[in-house]
Amino acid sequence: MSLQDYAQDVDSRRQERRREMPIAKAGRAIETLQDWERYAPPKSHHHWVDGRSAKETARAWLEPDGYAMPQEVHEVLHRHPSFGSVLDWDAEPEARLRFDAFAGEPRNTDLLVIATDAFGTYLLAIEAKADEPYGETIGETFAAALERRIDNPRSKGIARVEGLAALLLKPRLAGQPKARDLRYQLLTACAGALAEAQRRQLTRAIMLVQEFVTPATSESNHARNAADLQAFLERLSGRSDLLVQHGELQGPFVFADDAGIDLFVGKVMRNLRGCDD
Incomplete structure (x- = not known):
């Protein structure tokens, strides 16, 4: 299905069903940027600015009319043989996904999408990035968890890190990055997606990393994030020949304790440099 046919199909289904907007939070439809900021704001208000990931994600998913997925997302799904043209979808911004039984805040996913194609229903967890880093490394997270364990013997931070690494990472091959140098946020992003898919029996x-290249971002930061995602994919897959390219999905990856769920990892990019506000 071409992009033009896809847009026409979305418009046809919208007219036929006359359903509510597919993006909602706690039962409230999100139709505008103002709705998104009001009902599903980022953790820090100063993140809601033009050129940064929180606001640009909202803009990408609401335009042109909030019924069609962003073009780059539709394209990456359409290219992979495990997915077909999207027939229906719903989404929740700032979705909280718990991936283990330990106490603490659940994983915050920028946008949780539940979509249906000819193969059935699946889950799409959007990790939105302008050029913000992926956060602490596994080594830094483990060290902080160890300090908490010293202060409180009941702390489960170390067990959480160990559990995620055991579930998601393959044994290290020669030349591959060490686990301690991987970005912990990428582990929790995948773990949250798998856990929510299992809860929904998908x-x-x-x-999917949705990257925004804007006047407010730098090439060096984009390059850093690309290297971090590539390093993570190597240990997730156990292979050094898989590349994270814009507009591609890699997978499926299958893990021992994920109830038979196929995991896919990919990245899309939206270049906003030179675009009008």
């Missing part, structure tokens, strides 16, 4: 889950 067999496909995607962790």
Whole structure:
């Protein structure tokens, strides 16, 4: 299906069903940027600015009319043989996904999408990035968890890190990055997607990085994030020949304790440099 046919199909289904907007939070439809900021704001208000990931994600998913997925997302799904043209979808911004039984805040996913194609229903967890880093490394997270364990013997931070690494990472091959140098946020992003797919009894889950190149971002930061995602994919897959390219999904990856769920990892990019506000 071409992009033009896809847009026409979305418009046709919208007219036929006359359903509510597909993006909502706690039962409230999100139709505008103002709705998104009001009902699903980022953790820090200063993150809601033009050129940064929180606001640009909202803009990408609401335009042109909030019924069609962003073009780059539709394209990456359409290219992979495990997915077909999207027939229906719903989404929740700032979705909280718990991936283990330990106490603490659940994983915050920028946008949780539940979509249906000819193969069935699947989960799409959007990890939105302008050029913000992926956060602490596993080594830094483990060290902080160890300090908490010293202060409080009941702290489960170390067990959480160990559990995620055991579930998601393959044994290290020669030349591959060490686990301690991987970005912990990428582990929790995949773990959250898998756990939510299992709760919903789905067999496909995607962790998709949606990257925004804007006047407020730098090439060096984009390059850093690309290297971090590539390093993570090498240890997730156990292979050094898989590349994270814009507009591609890699997978499926299958893990021992994920109830038979196929995980896919990919990245799409939206270049906003030179675009009018």
